[in-house]
Amino acid sequence: MSVKQVIVIRRDLKMRRGKEIAQGSHASMMFLSLMVQQRLLDGGRTHVSPVQQEWIMGRFTKVCVQVPDEAALLAVAEEARKAGLECHVVTDAGLTEFGGVPTNTCLAIGPDESGKIDAVTGKLQLY
Numbered sequence: 227m228s229v230k231q232v233i234v235i236r237r238d239l240k241m242r243r244g245k246e247i248a249q250g251s252h253a254s255m256m257f258l259s260l261m262v263q264q265r266l267l268d269g270g271r272t273h274v275s276p277v278q279q280e281w282i283m284g285r286f287t288k289v290c291v292q293v294p295d296e297a298a299l300l301a302v303a304e305e306a307r308k309a310g311l312e313c314h315v316v317t318d319a320g321l322t323e324f325g326g327v328p329t330n331t332c333l334a335i336g337p338d339e340s341g342k343i344d345a346v347t348g349k350l351q352l353y
Contacts, residue, residue, distance in 0.1 A: 228340040229280045230287040232347045235332040238295045253334035256314035281337035291350035306335045306346045
């Protein structure tokens with residue numbers, strides 16, 4: 227089975243390259259970070275699916291794609307959630323860019339089976 231995570235980045239924000247990389251990293255790590263937090267809260271009883279285990283124990287495959295604006299980003303997030311995929315939107319606090327305004331910059335979908343994610347993101351342009 228092929229398992230991956232897809233990072234979706236807004237291009238209209240014209241973030242500096244380092245900012246884009248940091249935001250994409252935040253998105254990718256949200257899955258693991260939230261899982262660890264939940265395990266700490268529930269005494270280690272958090273369920274990790276076989277697909278998630280495969281990704282964690284494997285190569286951490288990621289693909290980066292782009293969307294033109296916030297509306298497209300949020301539409302992809304909604305489509306992913308409707309498809310039953312784990313999805314995390316990153317909202318930057320705006321401390322270094324965006325004039326102090328919290329801004330949705332990117333999102334991560336998965337990890338999950340590649341085919342399930344491709345049904346949502348397969349039409350998006352690679353970054």
